[in-house]
């Protein structure tokens with residue numbers, strides 16, 4: 001990966017850059033999230049872990065400013081997040097994407113520039129350069145003129161990541177990015193996310209495979225509508241916390 005060091009952490013102070021404070025989200029009468037808090041900063045990869053319906057997607061959308069909060073606040077670098085901004089990139093779950101939509105990889109990555117140029121705006125040299133740089137970063141130059149429907153699942157994920165790089169997003173919010181990838185594609189995506197985090201981005205992803213949380217993520221939030229635990233992956237992934245999260249009987253310690 002050859003992109004220059006990302007500027008994400010230059011604003012770093014003693015506080016965390018992203019602060020989710022006591023957030024609740026309700027859909028009509030259903031409480032999807034309740035009293036959720038976490039604080040983290042750029043450079044981290046944060047896993048959201050929990051059973052189906054635990055609120056992982058809802059939290060991702062709330063941080064992205066895509067669903068309204070019922071309670072609490074979300075602050076990014078000291079300012080309240082109220083609606084979507086260019087600093088956040090959101091990748092929906094695979095099944096929410098229309099993969100038959102006729103667009104090339106380059107066309108998809110160019111969409112990352114629309115917040116700057118407007119949908120019908122002229123692309124400057126700077127915009128073209130950002131697109132080519134993003135394609136190169138995700139190793140997609142050879143595939144740039146292919147239709148996205150003609151790509152493998154792993155290549156499609158990379159195309160979406162390239163779009164968020166072209167957008168110059170600081171926070172990547174990914175809904176189950178590893179689902180449906182084989183081992184090789186998963187490994188490659190893991191390497192890519194590691195690089196993007198090292199360059200100074202914050203990565204937040206829902207994740208289902210408990211066996212790969214530790215190698216792939218620095219921090220984890222265990223979630224079951226309410227937060228069960230948040231912290232460094234190796235500290236929070238205890239059998240007790242997992243049992244509470246997945247509503248199983250906690251292991252009885254030997255007497």
Ligand SMILES: Nc1ncnc2c1ncn2[C@@H]1O[C@H](COP(=O)(O)OP(=O)(O)OP(=O)(O)O)[C@@H](O)[C@H]1O
Pocket residue numbers: 027030031032050051052053054055056057058059206
């Ligand atoms: N648009 C919506 N309207 C009403 N209820 C919703 C909506 N979206 C999600 N829900 C409900 O909110 C709860 C949390 O859903 P969410 O999709 O955030 O969970 P999740 O942890 O991402 O689940 P999964 O692992 O199955 O993707 C669920 O009970 C779900 O049915």
